[in-house]
Amino acid sequence: MSQVEQPLTIDEAYNQDNDRALKFLRPRFHEEKFPTIQILGYIGSLILTFGAYFLVMDHVLPPVSLLAVILALAVMQGALQIGVFMHVREGRGLAWQIVPLYLVFLIAMGMVGMSIWIMLFKSGVS
Amino acid sequence: MPSFLPYLYHTLFPPTVRYPDILLIDFGLIMAGIGLLGFMTKTRRWGWLWREWLTTVDHKKIAVMYLIAAIVMLFRGGIDAEMLRAQLALPTTKFMPAAQYDEVFTTHGTIMIFFMAMPFIFALFNAVVPLMIGARDVAFPRINAMSYWLFAFGAILFNISFVIGGSPNAGWTAYPPYTGLAFNPGPGENYYFLALIIAGMGTTMTGVNFLVTTVRMRAPGMTLMRMPMFVWSTMITSALILFAFPPLTVALAMSLFDRLFGSSFFTLTRGGMPMMYVNLFWLFGHPEVYILVIPLFGVFSEVVSTFSKKQLFGYPVMVVSMLAIMFLSYGTWVHHFFTMGAGPAVNAFFGLSTMLIAIPTGVKIFNWIFTMWGGRIQLTVAMLYQLAFIPTFVIGGASGVMLAVVPADYQFHNSYFLIAHFHNVIIGGTLFGLLSGLYYWWPKMFGMKLNERQGKVAFWLFFIGFWITFTPQYLLGLKGMTRRLYTYPIGMGWHELNVISTFGALIMGAAFVALVYNIVWSLLYGEKDLTGDPWNGRTLEWALPSPVPEYNFARIPVVHERDAWWAMKQRGQSLADLKPEDVRDVEMPRNTPIPFLLGASFFVVGFGMTFKFWPIAIMGFVGVILCILFSGFDYEDHHHLKADVIRSTEASLGRLQG
Numbered sequence: 001m002s003q004v005e006q007p008l009t010i011d012e013a014y015n016q017d018n019d020r021a022l023k024f025l026r027p028r029f030h031e032e033k034f035p036t037i038q039i040l041g042y043i044g045s046l047i048l049t050f051g052a053y054f055l056v057m058d059h060v061l062p063p064v065s066l067l068a069v070i071l072a073l074a075v076m077q078g079a080l081q082i083g084v085f086m087h088v089r090e091g092r093g094l095a096w097q098i099v100p101l102y103l104v105f106l107i108a109m110g111m112v113g114m115s116i117w118i119m120l121f122k123s124g125v126s
Numbered sequence: 127m128p129s130f131l132p133y134l135y136h137t138l139f140p141p142t143v144r145y146p147d148i149l150l151i152d153f154g155l156i157m158a159g160i161g162l163l164g165f166m167t168k169t170r171r172w173g174w175l176w177r178e179w180l181t182t183v184d185h186k187k188i189a190v191m192y193l194i195a196a197i198v199m200l201f202r203g204g205i206d207a208e209m210l211r212a213q214l215a216l217p218t219t220k221f222m223p224a225a226q227y228d229e230v231f232t233t234h235g236t237i238m239i240f241f242m243a244m245p246f247i248f249a250l251f252n253a254v255v256p257l258m259i260g261a262r263d264v265a266f267p268r269i270n271a272m273s274y275w276l277f278a279f280g281a282i283l284f285n286i287s288f289v290i291g292g293s294p295n296a297g298w299t300a301y302p303p304y305t306g307l308a309f310n311p312g313p314g315e316n317y318y319f320l321a322l323i324i325a326g327m328g329t330t331m332t333g334v335n336f337l338v339t340t341v342r343m344r345a346p347g348m349t350l351m352r353m354p355m356f357v358w359s360t361m362i363t364s365a366l367i368l369f370a371f372p373p374l375t376v377a378l379a380m381s382l383f384d385r386l387f388g389s390s391f392f393t394l395t396r397g398g399m400p401m402m403y404v405n406l407f408w409l410f411g412h413p414e415v416y417i418l419v420i421p422l423f424g425v426f427s428e429v430v431s432t433f434s435k436k437q438l439f440g441y442p443v444m445v446v447s448m449l450a451i452m453f454l455s456y457g458t459w460v461h462h463f464f465t466m467g468a469g470p471a472v473n474a475f476f477g478l479s480t481m482l483i484a485i486p487t488g489v490k491i492f493n494w495i496f497t498m499w500g501g502r503i504q505l506t507v508a509m510l511y512q513l514a515f516i517p518t519f520v521i522g523g524a525s526g527v528m529l530a531v532v533p534a535d536y537q538f539h540n541s542y543f544l545i546a547h548f549h550n551v552i553i554g555g556t557l558f559g560l561l562s563g564l565y566y567w568w569p570k571m572f573g574m575k576l577n578e579r580q581g582k583v584a585f586w587l588f589f590i591g592f593w594i595t596f597t598p599q600y601l602l603g604l605k606g607m608t609r610r611l612y613t614y615p616i617g618m619g620w621h622e623l624n625v626i627s628t629f630g631a632l633i634m635g636a637a638f639v640a641l642v643y644n645i646v647w648s649l650l651y652g653e654k655d656l657t658g659d660p661w662n663g664r665t666l667e668w669a670l671p672s673p674v675p676e677y678n679f680a681r682i683p684v685v686h687e688r689d690a691w692w693a694m695k696q697r698g699q700s701l702a703d704l705k706p707e708d709v710r711d712v713e714m715p716r717n718t719p720i721p722f723l724l725g726a727s728f729f730v731v732g733f734g735m736t737f738k739f740w741p742i743a744i745m746g747f748v749g750v751i752l753c754i755l756f757s758g759f760d761y762e763d764h765h766h767l768k769a770d771v772i773r774s775t776e777a778s779l780g781r782l783q784g
Binding site for chain 1: 369460
């Protein structure tokens with residue numbers, strides 16, 4: 001049923017949620033004429049991607065430090081995607097988004113970490 | 127004659143697509159195509175097809191399209207299976223050449239998993255999930271249509287491979303180095319990677335869509351713990367899809383780069399790591415097997431409580447065990463390649479985690495049995511599949527635990543024991559579940575029941591055929607027969623069991639014929655479902671007329687407990703007591719050609735990249751970008767269905783008071 005409701009203001013919407021104690025999670029809505037942050041984020045994500053690519057292709061680092069640097073770049077990339085393109089701070093009930101985010105990190109870290117653990121066998125075999 | 131034509135001919139039609147049987151199929155396809163074109167033109171159905179189906183965003187119609195695709199793909203995959211069994215029935219058979227045998231087992235596996243089971247599951251999702259939660263459509267109707275068309279064009283791209291260019295031939299898992307350019311130069315594996323990337327995008331979008339739908343679109347009062355179990359299974363499957371498909375897409379894209387652009391992620395030379403593909407593939411592959419079975423756990427939960435006339439036993443435990451399966455399924459993937467030799471610590475960890483999954487699964491089995499306990503059981507076809515599922519899945523699961531024992535797995539690995547195990551769980555769990563759901567929800571989808579008597583014939587043929595086919599394969603595995611074996615010499619002691627297995631496969635073929643006969647007969651002469659509630663159901667979809675009108679619910683119901691419709695019936699309520707003033711305008715998504723065009727553009731991209739015809743691929747990419755841009759700036763994406771239209775529809779169904 002498409003009841004025509006008056007859209008809530010940000011403050012009203014915020015006050016309807018239960019996480020009033022979590023002041024720092026208060027949503028921020030950006031309304032801008034030009035998507036500066038997104039364009040900067042896009043350039044940033046490209047830099048992170050190509051940075052990783054050239055580090056691997058040009059063999060500038062020993063393997064273990066290379067792995068560490070790439071993982072650090074990957075974490076930065078992930079944070080950038082979630083923050084800039086998924087607008088994680090803009091929305092109601094932000095506290096609820098923390099739970100799935102933890103889940104994502106758990107599973108992603110599990111996949112990456114365990115893959116490294118599993119594939120370490122190569123150093124012993126070949 | 128221009129000089130590039132012979133080149134084109136040899137690229138598109140190499141000798142591997144000119145076997146006599148394939149030429150015969152080509153002829154049949156051309157004849158059927160001409161016949162279909164003629165029929166559509168003669169009966170002037172093109173406009174109808176475009177308006178009602180190709181541009182639709184209605185979840186119920188998308189469900190029907192998924193279902194048709196799934197049944198066609200079941201036919202294709204089934205024919206492949208029969209060909210494999212014909213080749214293996216007797217020792218030293220020359221039914222088909224070895225290269226073609228490789229292609230057939232590859233397409234059998236890929237089609238059955240990605241293009242039969244997955245769309246069949248999505249058909250059930252689309253058909254009933256919005257109805258069960260009291261919603262008017264899924265959260266993102268246009269993305270839903272895009273998912274369908276990406277899947278459909280991915281499936282078409284995969285299926286034209288055996289006519290144009292040659293089929294993929296590296297197994298459904300497509301391990302390197304079998305897929306390496308040095309060893310496998312034809313276009314077949316490009317087809318595999320591109321088709322799966324395109325269909326995989328659609329699947330990921332379906333996962334997002336149904337996760338948001340089940341989280342955000344539920345009717346007022348339907349809390350998480352009041353959702354029907356099928357909705358829970360949809361939510362959990364969607365979450366699994368969301369996490370499982372990225373590793374697959376990455377693995378496929380990297381393999382494609384190795385083949386097309388000369389990178390060496392998984393090559394044997396230049397520091398490539400072939401086993402990393404295996405790792406990434408199963409990082410997806412193990413959650414995938416739960417994507418294939420958890421929705422059917424949901425179906426069985428609905429079916430068992432409807433046909434036992436009892437509430438589902440242990441609802442909270444069912445939810446917890448399903449969530450436990452979801453989490454555990456991310457920690458077991460190495461059991462697909464124990465023999466890689468990752469070391470005792472890794473193998474022990476993953477062996478144990480695999481055995482752990484048996485616990486929540488066992489809990490669910492007991493819950494279904496206790497639901498039946500003391501119930502008034504009706505042996506409908508849907509319930510028969512449920513009853514067949516329990517012992518079949520238990521035995522398949524038990525052989526899975528045997529495979530999880532690492533030292534034993536070194537013996538079982540890649541033998542027919544493994545083949546028998548996964549067919550045992552996939553047919554016993556997934557296929558039986560899909561057919562159970564098909565018989566259960568068919569009246570809701572099409573407005574008539576499938577004939578029960580014919581359905582029982584198909585059921586018994588499937589059930590008996592299944593056991594005759596796969597019991598001998600366990601024994602063959604123990605006798606040392608390995609998978610993907612093209613032929614075998616006399617005197618291995620294998621041929622008696624293989625003959626029995628092939629006989630079983632023929633029975634399953636007969637079961638498929640019986641199923642299709644049942645569907646066609648019922649469409650023509652089936653008993654009409656006039657009540658909308660033929661099974662005396664428990665969940666909200668049965669509160670609606672069959673087939674369901676475009677807007678689903680004229681008035682969104684309010685839910686007070688689990689099994690909402692059953693409780694309403696107990697209180698003597700229904701949704702057919704609308705007053706004219708209750709009905710208001712409804713906002714509905716508008717039909718759009720964008721999803722179809724997007725799928726078609728991706729098909730062009732896929733075809734161009736398969737043969738490295740770059741101009742064609744670029745044209746396709748331009749089409750993709752145009753579709754996305756147009757969709758992004760298309761603000762006319764919904765319309766208002768007037769209350770008068772809804773009132774007259776409801777009145778014609780006899781659901782309007784006064």
